[in-house]
Amino acid sequence: MTQAENDSRAWTLVDEGWGRRAVDFSTLSEPANCREYVALHHLLSVDAGDRLLDVACGAGLAIELGCLRGAQCAGIDASKRLVEVARFRNPGSDIRVGDMHRLPWEDGAFDVVTSFRGIWGTTPDAVAEIGRVLRPGGRLGLTVWGHIKVSPGAWALSPFQLASKDKVDNQAAMVSLGRPGAGEGLLESCGFVHVRRVEVPFVWEFADPDLFARALASTGPAYEAIENVGEEAFYDAAVDEARRHLRANLPLRAEINVVGYLARNAPEEEMEA
Numbered sequence: 001m002t003q004a005e006n007d008s009r010a011w012t013l014v015d016e017g018w019g020r021r022a023v024d025f026s027t028l029s030e031p032a033n034c035r036e037y038v039a040l041h042h043l044l045s046v047d048a049g050d051r052l053l054d055v056a057c058g059a060g061l062a063i064e065l066g067c068l069r070g071a072q073c074a075g076i077d078a079s080k081r082l083v084e085v086a087r088f089r090n091p092g093s094d095i096r097v098g099d100m101h102r103l104p105w106e107d108g109a110f111d112v113v114t115s116f117r118g119i120w121g122t123t124p125d126a127v128a129e130i131g132r133v134l135r136p137g138g139r140l141g142l143t144v145w146g147h148i149k150v151s152p153g154a155w156a157l158s159p160f161q162l163a164s165k166d167k168v169d170n171q172a173a174m175v176s177l178g179r180p181g182a183g184e185g186l187l188e189s190c191g192f193v194h195v196r197r198v199e200v201p202f203v204w205e206f207a208d209p210d211l212f213a214r215a216l217a218s219t220g221p222a223y224e225a226i227e228n229v230g231e232e233a234f235y236d237a238a239v240d241e242a243r244r245h246l247r248a249n250l251p252l253r254a255e256i257n258v259v260g261y262l263a264r265n266a267p268e269e270e271m272e273a
């Protein structure tokens with residue numbers, strides 16, 4: 001199989017990791033991201049009448065919050081089992097299973113596009129595709145992992161390092177968009193204007209180490225670690241890590257550095273120039 005065939009097939013395998021614990025992900029993991037969704041929607045002034053697309057929408061909680069602001073929402077994710085939950089939560093929205101590199105919507109179909117840690121350093125072509133479906137002058141808001149190592153809550157992501165070396169190396173390439181200048185450069189090279197880096201709050205909170213381990217185990221990168229060391233070893237490592245951060249009468253709290261990018265699609269006259 002050629003590299004191109006491999007790349008275009010890769011998205012069909014995403015559900016193996018991201019979809020296998022779709023209910024745990026949607027109820028234990030995704031709600032912990034809520035501050036990020038609320039903050040980015042606010043920064044983008046998402047409002048009634050906006051046609052909003054959420055790329056790599058996961059189980060659709062951000063879509064639900066976008067609908068509460070009055071937007072008419074759509075979403076896409078490669079995991080069919082996460083999309084099933086997203087549709088269950090958002091029966092009035094147009095949510096599809098598919099690849100973010102080939103968005104199944106017409107040019108200029110949306111006023112706002114968001115993606116919450118769904119666009120990676122390893123998926124630059126998806127940004128140009130987003131530019132195609134966003135109307136001229138439309139608003140873009142992306143979040144990506146920032147400087148994880150200096151984050152007070154870096155411990156919460158450390159069990160992912162139990163994956164094989166090539167998978168851990170790939171995870172590092174994926175999070176490269178948060179580095180200074182990286183996201184700005186990519187967005188500008190895809191024709192976006194007024195590109196701005198903003199701080200986005202991101203805090204995971206869990207009731208106890210077991211719930212933390214169960215939430216973490218429902219994610220795609222956890223699956224890569226589980227494939228390498230097994231379910232039990234992953235779970236035990238996550239519980240041990242969390243126990244070191246427990247404080248009496250307080251939730252387990254992991255604050256992680258997340259970078260937001262706000263940008264505008266070039267207006268019509270600039271596109272033609």
Ligand SMILES: C[S@@+](CC[C@H](N)C(=O)[O-])C[C@H]1O[C@@H](n2cnc3c(N)ncnc32)[C@H](O)[C@@H]1O
Nearest residue numbers: 011018056057058077078079098099100116117
């Ligand atoms: C870090 S999760 C973010 C999910 C969601 N945005 C959230 O806030 O929880 C990454 C998501 O990207 C999806 N994904 C991975 N590759 C994809 C692709 N090529 N096209 C569409 N979605 C993809 C995964 O299924 C997963 O839901």
